[in-house]
Amino acid sequence: MSQLSPSATDRANSPGAKSRPFAGKTVAVVHAAWHSCGSYQVNVSQIAAYQALGARVISIAMMDDLAPRPPRGARWLSYINASHDIGADRRFYSGAPPSALASRLLVDGWWRLIHGDQASWLIELAKRTPPPAGLESETIDFVHANHYFTLPFVETLMRGRKVPVVLETQDIQARQYVLRNKGGFFIPPYATYDDMLEVELSWMRRADLCAHLNEEEHRDFQKLLPELRHALIYPAAPSAPLARGRDIIIVASDNYGNYVSLRWFLEEVAPLAGDARVAIYGNIDGGVKRRDAGLYEAHRALFKGRVDDIGAIYANAGCVLLPTVEGHGLSIKAVEALSCGAPLVATPLAFRGMQVDPAKLGNVALAENAAQFAELWRDAQARAERGEAAVPEQSDTRRLYEEAFSQEAYARALATVAAEL
Numbered sequence: 001m002s003q004l005s006p007s008a009t010d011r012a013n014s015p016g017a018k019s020r021p022f023a024g025k026t027v028a029v030v031h032a033a034w035h036s037c038g039s040y041q042v043n044v045s046q047i048a049a050y051q052a053l054g055a056r057v058i059s060i061a062m063m064d065d066l067a068p069r070p071p072r073g074a075r076w077l078s079y080i081n082a083s084h085d086i087g088a089d090r091r092f093y094s095g096a097p098p099s100a101l102a103s104r105l106l107v108d109g110w111w112r113l114i115h116g117d118q119a120s121w122l123i124e125l126a127k128r129t130p131p132p133a134g135l136e137s138e139t140i141d142f143v144h145a146n147h148y149f150t151l152p153f154v155e156t157l158m159r160g161r162k163v164p165v166v167l168e169t170q171d172i173q174a175r176q177y178v179l180r181n182k183g184g185f186f187i188p189p190y191a192t193y194d195d196m197l198e199v200e201l202s203w204m205r206r207a208d209l210c211a212h213l214n215e216e217e218h219r220d221f222q223k224l225l226p227e228l229r230h231a232l233i234y235p236a237a238p239s240a241p242l243a244r245g246r247d248i249i250i251v252a253s254d255n256y257g258n259y260v261s262l263r264w265f266l267e268e269v270a271p272l273a274g275d276a277r278v279a280i281y282g283n284i285d286g287g288v289k290r291r292d293a294g295l296y297e298a299h300r301a302l303f304k305g306r307v308d309d310i311g312a313i314y315a316n317a318g319c320v321l322l323p324t325v326e327g328h329g330l331s332i333k334a335v336e337a338l339s340c341g342a343p344l345v346a347t348p349l350a351f352r353g354m355q356v357d358p359a360k361l362g363n364v365a366l367a368e369n370a371a372q373f374a375e376l377w378r379d380a381q382a383r384a385e386r387g388e389a390a391v392p393e394q395s396d397t398r399r400l401y402e403e404a405f406s407q408e409a410y411a412r413a414l415a416t417v418a419a420e421l
Contacts, residue, residue, distance in 0.1 A: 020054030021415055025141040028157070030150045033061040033075070033093065035082035036283050036306055037253040038332030039146065039170060042213070045236035046144055046168070047087045049411040053418070058138060059088035062129055062153050063095025064122060070095065070132075092132035094153075100128040116184075117191035118177040119199040122149035129153045142418070146170060148203045155206075164421040167207035168233075171217055171329030174200055179328070180256050201225060208421055214330035214353020231417050234354075236410030237335040239401070242392040243342035245316030246384045248377070250280045250323070251336065254287035257327030262288060264370070265323035266299050272374035276381050278321060279304050281313050282333075314340040318384025322346035323373060329353055339401040341392025343383070345376045354404075361396040 027050045031043045043059070050057045061083075063075065070076040070093035080093070096105075109124030126149050135157065143165045145154050154165060174197040181190070201224055204210060209229040212218040218232040250265070252258040262284060285303035289296040296303070307313060314320075320337040322344055330353035337344055343363045344350075351358040358364050365380065367373035392398055403409065 019415075021418055022050055022142070023054030025055050026139060027055040027057050027142045027144060028060055028138075028140045029057060029088070029144045029146070030060045030062065030154055030157070031146040032150065033063045033079045033095070035079050037255065040083065040086075041237055041332050041336075042168070042170065042235045043146060044086055044238065045407060045410055046146075046414075048407055049236065049414050050144070051087070051089075052407070052411045053415055055142070056089050057087075058090045058092060058140075059086055060092045060094070060132065060135070060157065062126065062150055063093075064125065064149070065095070066098050066100065066125070067095040069097060090138075092135055094129050094132040096125040096128040097130075100125075103128065112191065114187055115189060115191050116177070116181045116186040117196060117199075118180070119149070119174060119191075119196035123152055123199060123203065126150060126152035127156075129156065131157055131159075142166075142421075144168065145207070147173060148200045149173070151203045151206055164209075165207050166209050166211055166417060166421070167204060168211045168213070169204070169217060169221060170213055172197065172200070172220060175328045179326070182256070197224075204228070209417060211417060215355050216353050217329060229420065231413070231420075233410065233413040233417065234404050235330065235332060235335070236407045237332050237339060237401075237405055239406065240314035240336050240340040241311045242398070243314055243317040243320070243340040244392065246318035246387070247313075247316045248276070248278045248319050248321065248381050248384065249313055249317050250278055250321045251310065251313065251333050252280065252282045252284040253333070254283045255327075256287075257324075258284050259287045259291055260326035261324050263292065263295060264325045265321075265373075266295060266302075268370035269323060269373045269377070270299070272371055273377050274374075276374070276378045278302060278377075279313075281305070281307055281310065314342070317342045319343045319345060319377075319380040321377060322350035324350040324352075327352070335401065335405045338397040338405065341395040341398035343380055343395075344397060345373065345380050347373070356400060356404075361400065363395045363397055 029046050034040050047057045067073050067075055071080055105124055109121045113121040140163055143154055143163055145151055145165055146168050147170055174193050177196050178193050211231050211233045212221055213235050222230050280302050281304050283306045285305050320342050322334055324347050334350045345365045347367055359366055365376040367376050
């Protein structure tokens with residue numbers, strides 16, 4: 001083994017070198033081609049964190065459905081147009097083409113999907129996703145994969161070359177599939193939670209280390225896969241601007257858990273809140289309209305849809321409502337709300353997966369039922385209108401964000417994980 005010269009040794013041991021352990025390396029962040037959701041914000045933060053640690057970072061987006069070759073097709077255009085801020089040094093896109101149906105995809109994937117087995121369907125799609133054009137010019141030193149179902153695609157990308165692979169799980173996906181199946185049409189025999197979980201676990205065993213975003217997920221996967229290395233790494237959400245306004249807001253993306261929570265809010269809480277006001281931002285409007293057109297029409301005026309600058313919405317907030325009654329895993333929208341420092345009215349479930357007692361946060365009002373939520377909402381609005389909100393940068397939620405969910409905290413945690421590999 002060659003010896004480092006004294007000057008090189010000094011450089012290697014310098015604080016700057018230790019803070020940039022990926023200097024000179026290329027990291028591939030492999031993820032689903034999703035946007036306008038918590039997972040997308042996690043991907044943005046991953047890329048920024050590895051860059052802060054010295055890496056050159058490439059983004060490799062995999063479509064979770066059959067799709068034309070990118071950038072053709074409505075879903076690819078939507079994703080690319082909505083993800084300009086992802087921050088990668090270079091971007092790649094790929095997905096299983098419609099021609100994959102000529103393979104055994106109908107038998108191995110689609111047949112299982114119509115029985116509710118979304119776990120197997122995504123694996124079969126990933127197996128049939130080709131390497132994106134141009135990737136052959138890249139030498140990848142480290143892979144950060146998101147969700148178990150990208151791992152067959154990762155193996156294709158590596159072409160037999162062994163590199164360290166960190167898998168970020170982002171919840172037990174089998175739970176999400178069971179939840180989604182409640183709102184879909186499938187035929188018996190129905191795929192069970194245990195069936196889909198086993199698919200998930202079998203692929204996770206191929207990762208070198210599993211990173212988990214919340215306390216519950218970390219504990220559960222340690223029990224399910226004791227032979228693997230695990231790490232609890234809270235996700236970093238980009239900091240929202242500090243809230244200095246008087247608006248009452250809800251921010252939510254379109255997923256089934258958010259739909260159930262918002263339905264509870266509109267049907268159970270809003271009728272008890274009198275003339276209390278709220279504006280609902282995010283693409284949850286489309287999800288509500290699709291699942292319950294009557295509910296959407298009854299509250300159409302509250303929905304503002306997706307906006308390009310969600311930061312401006314937080315900046316004008318006087319209170320953020322988190323009416324969470326359904327969902328698994330840590331909520332990125334809840335972390336965003338913490339970062340803006342505004343008063344929060346929330347259910348305890350909004351803080352799921354965090355090692356924190358929300359009752360001890362001075363600017364959080366917790367509601368155990370619809371009537372209490374409505375009362376706290378009215379009180380928060382009155383205080384906002386009087387300009388009585390605390391200084392946001394000094395709030396308990398802002399301090400919690402900086403200590404546990406900031407970009408700096410996330411980068412430190414990733415550096416620790418990288419050292420293990």
